[in-house]
Structure formats: structure tokens, C-alpha cells
Amino acid sequence: MVEKVITLDNVSLIDFLGVENNNIKQIAAAFPMSKIISRGNEIRIKGTTPEISRISDILESLLQHYQTYGKLTHEHVKTYLNGNPEANRLAADVSDExxxxxxxxxxxxxxxxxxxxxxxxxxxxxxxxxxxxxxxxxxxxxxxxxxxxxxxxxxxxxxxxxxxxxxxxxxxxxxxxxxxxxxxxxxxxxxxxxxxxxxxxxxxxxxxxxxxxxxxxxxxxxxxxxxxxxxxxxxxxxxxxxxxxxxxxxxxxxxxxxxxxxxxxxxxxxxxxxxxxxxxxxxxxxxxxxxxxxxxxxxxxxxxxxxxxxxxxxxx
CATH class of the missing domain: 3.40.50.300 (P-loop containing nucleotide triphosphate hydrolases)
Known part of the structure; x- marks a missing residue:
């Protein structure tokens, strides 16, 4: 197994990680063969190289989503885990423009x-x-x-x-x-x-x-x-x-x-x-x-x- 550490800079941890780290727990549940631990502003991932790469890509997409829209919900995480971020671009009742x-x-x-x-x-x-x-x-x-x-x-x-x-x-x-x-x-x-x-x-x-x-x-x-x-x-x-x-x-x-x-x-x-x-x-x-x-x-x-x-x- 290999390990990777992702540092969360300039992010509201409770908004990104979720209450009681529920957003990270949701990701961890989707990858039972890997270990994902959140401590402070660091996320540690242990697993095989292919899974670590996939988890890193998802976290990067979630970070970009959070920086753009200012929020991250259970449904957002689910959408990115399913590999279809375009389906959940906005949780608002107004158009982008x-x-x-x-x-x-x-x-x-x-x-x-x-x-x-x-x-x-x-x-x-x-x-x-x-x-x-x-x-x-x-x-x-x-x-x-x-x-x-x-x-x-x-x-x-x-x-x-x-x-x-x-x-x-x-x-x-x-x-x-x-x-x-x-x-x-x-x-x-x-x-x-x-x-x-x-x-x-x-x-x-x-x-x-x-x-x-x-x-x-x-x-x-x-x-x-x-x-x-x-x-x-x-x-x-x-x-x-x-x-x-x-x-x-x-x-x-x-x-x-x-x-x-x-x-x-x-x-x-x-x-x-x-x-x-x-x-x-x-x-x-x-x-x-x-x-x-x-x-x-x-x-x-x-x-x-x-x-x-x-x-x-x-x-x-």
C-alpha cells in the first residue's frame, strides 16, 4: 500500500468535510479497500496506486466545486463519486448568468x-x-x-x-x-x-x-x-x-x-x-x-x- 497526503488550504473545513466529516466518510465508504483519514486540514489516503489516483481526482473535483459554488453537500459528493459532475452543477434556482x-x-x-x-x-x-x-x-x-x-x-x-x-x-x-x-x-x-x-x-x-x-x-x-x-x-x-x-x-x-x-x-x-x-x-x-x-x-x-x-x- 502507498500513502498520499492532501492539504486543504483556504477552505472552511466544516463546510468541505461536512458535519462530523460525513463528506469524507461518504468517500471512504465508496472505496472500502482504501483508508481515508481526515486530521485538521490534511486528508491521508492509503491504498493501491490506482485507487489513490481515483480518490485524489474526486477530491480535486470536489475542491473545485467548493471554490466555485461555496458549498458541498451529500448530493454533490454522491454525484462526483458517480462520475457525473455536470448533472449537479448548481443547487440554486437561478441561471449561471x-x-x-x-x-x-x-x-x-x-x-x-x-x-x-x-x-x-x-x-x-x-x-x-x-x-x-x-x-x-x-x-x-x-x-x-x-x-x-x-x-x-x-x-x-x-x-x-x-x-x-x-x-x-x-x-x-x-x-x-x-x-x-x-x-x-x-x-x-x-x-x-x-x-x-x-x-x-x-x-x-x-x-x-x-x-x-x-x-x-x-x-x-x-x-x-x-x-x-x-x-x-x-x-x-x-x-x-x-x-x-x-x-x-x-x-x-x-x-x-x-x-x-x-x-x-x-x-x-x-x-x-x-x-x-x-x-x-x-x-x-x-x-x-x-x-x-x-x-x-x-x-x-x-x-x-x-x-x-x-x-x-x-x-x-
Whole structure:
């Protein structure tokens, strides 16, 4: 008998191996003449050379399936063991072309409204896109999904996501911790979106090696961002100078999406918003797209649409 060790890198072990290693046990049951043991992030296979080769091929196919679709079920394993992976390509009720990302724990991320689809189409055609609309319309979530898709498809080498750290009626100085701990709450929606789309171990690696970078807008000054997908979120809280600084960071082979909400400007002393100014200044430049989202695109609780409309009717 010979032995082979397969190391599982950047994989959520419980999602890939299954609860109580049931996915691996299922494979082991199909090859009773071999011994398959899972310990930590290693799978050890002992058996004859032909069987080890067959088991390795199945595990490699399962890894590719998991990396593509973000999940691995008993039925998926059964299908690959039967040698017919095409029969079980998706466990979702949408077509491949609608899907932006197959996320973690079976989440299928796609544009869900007409204007979200316009945002996806705009990002495919233009290198710079403005997505403007009220809270709950999926601006940030859709933009993050577009960027993650580009990274997975190797269209870019990194993702850079930034926000202006503007205090919305709160004071950063009174928050506990160092600068990172003070700022991280402002970036939490970004982390939440990424958690839905990238397995935890892989996301941790991406953040550690700066394949994905999340930082306050001030940290962008002086940089040239090449081969990157850049997202500026909450852009209504940029000053005109900050917006100009951000827009001039784009380097070769880069794309950018800027999201913002005209109704939630938190700048002090009624300072002019860089988002509003940039829309007026750049509206006639070829290669820049503008997508407007509205109450029809709200994908949060049903009451959010009514709340937004009530504030609009009240002129606020």
C-alpha cells in the first residue's frame, strides 16, 4: 500500500468535510479497500496506486466545486463519486448568468432588482461607475459582489474598499481602543458582505496578504492603485477634495465603483458633498456610468420602503 497526503488550504473545513466529516466518510465508504483519514486540514489516503489516483481526482473535483459554488453537500459528493459532475452543477434556482458570486453556506449572490442589474451591466462596460440611492437598495452589497467576482475570475489582482470615517452624530474620540478599533465599526458593513461571499479562512488570508484591503479614505492619499477593483462607499460623506483625490488614484487595469446616498450626508457645517459635486462635474465624460437606485430596489424589511417614501414626502 502507498500513502498520499492532501492539504486543504483556504477552505472552511466544516463546510468541505461536512458535519462530523460525513463528506469524507461518504468517500471512504465508496472505496472500502482504501483508508481515508481526515486530521485538521490534511486528508491521508492509503491504498493501491490506482485507487489513490481515483480518490485524489474526486477530491480535486470536489475542491473545485467548493471554490466555485461555496458549498458541498451529500448530493454533490454522491454525484462526483458517480462520475457525473455536470448533472449537479448548481443547487440554486437561478441561471449561471444571473449569479455574481456563489457565497458561503450556500448563499447565491445576484442582482435582485432592475437597477441592481443596471449596476452590474454598467460595471461590465465602464471603468468608473457611480451607484447612488437610499439606504437598503443593495448598492454596497452588489458592488462588493461585483468586485469579488472580478477577483475570482482573475480580472484584477486585488480589491480595495474604502470609506470616509465621518462621525454621524457620534464622536470617535470617545470610542475605546486604538485607531483601527475606532474605525472598524464604520467598515463593518463591508466585512459583513465579504463574510457572505468568501469562506472565512480564505478571507482571512486575503486580508493578511492584502489581496483585499479595507481602509479609511485618508489612507488612499498618495497611492496609485493598479490592477485593482476599488470601491468607495458612503461617498456622500467625502469632501470635494477627498473625492478628487480618490478619483485620481486609479491606475492601469483598474475599475472603481462609487456608492452613496444623497439623503444621508453627515459632513459638518453643511460642507458641500464631494459626491454631489463630482456627479455634476463628470456627467459628460465618456467611460463613466451613473446608476440611480430608488425605493423599488430596497431589499431590506418591507417597512424600509415605506419609511424612505415617508421621509421623501416630508422633504427630508
Amino acid at each position: 444571473d449569479v455574481l458570486v456563489y457565497g458561503t453556506k450556500g448563499i447565491v449572490v445576484r442582482a435582485r432588482t432592475a437597477n441592481q442589474k443596471k449596476l452590474v451591466e454598467a460595471a461590465e462596460k465602464a471603468d468608473l461607475v457611480f451607484a447612488i440611492g437610499p439606504a437598503g437598495t443593495g448598492k454596497t452589497y452588489t458592488a462588493v459582489a461585483i468586485a469579488v467576482r472580478a477577483l475570482k475570475n482573475k480580472e484584477v489582482r486585488k480589491i480595495i474598499i474604502t470609506r470616509p470615517a465621518v462621525e454621524a452624530g457620534e464622536n470617535l474620540g470617545f470610542l475605546p481602543g486604538d485607531l483601527k478599533e475606532k474605525i472598524d465599526p464604520y467598515l463593518r458593513p463591508i466585512y459583513d458582505a465579504l463574510d457572505d461571499m468568501i469562506p472565512a479562512e480564505k478571507l482571512k488570508l486575503y486580508l493578511e496578504n492584502r489581496t483585499i484591503e479595507i481602509a479609511p479614505l485618508a489612507y488612499m492619499r498618495g497611492r496609485t492603485l493598479n490592477n485593482a477593483f476599488i470601491l468607495l462607499d458612503e461617498a456622500q460623506n467625502t469632501t470635494p477634495m477627498q473625492m478628487k483625490m480618490f478619483l485620481t488614484r486609479m491606475g492601469p487595469n483598474s475599475k472603481a465603483i462609487i456608492t452613496g446616498d444623497r439623503s444621508q450626508i453627515d459632513l459638518p457645517n453643511k460642507q458641500k458633498s464631494g459626491l454631489i459635486e463630482s456627479v455634476n462635474v463628470l456627467k459628460n465624460i465618456k467611460g463613466i456610468s451613473f446608476v440611480e437606485l430608488d425605493g423599488r430596489d430596497v431589499v431590506r424589511h418591507r417597512l424600509v420602503k415605506d419609511i424612505i417614501k415617508a421621509y421623501e414626502d416630508a422633504g427630508q
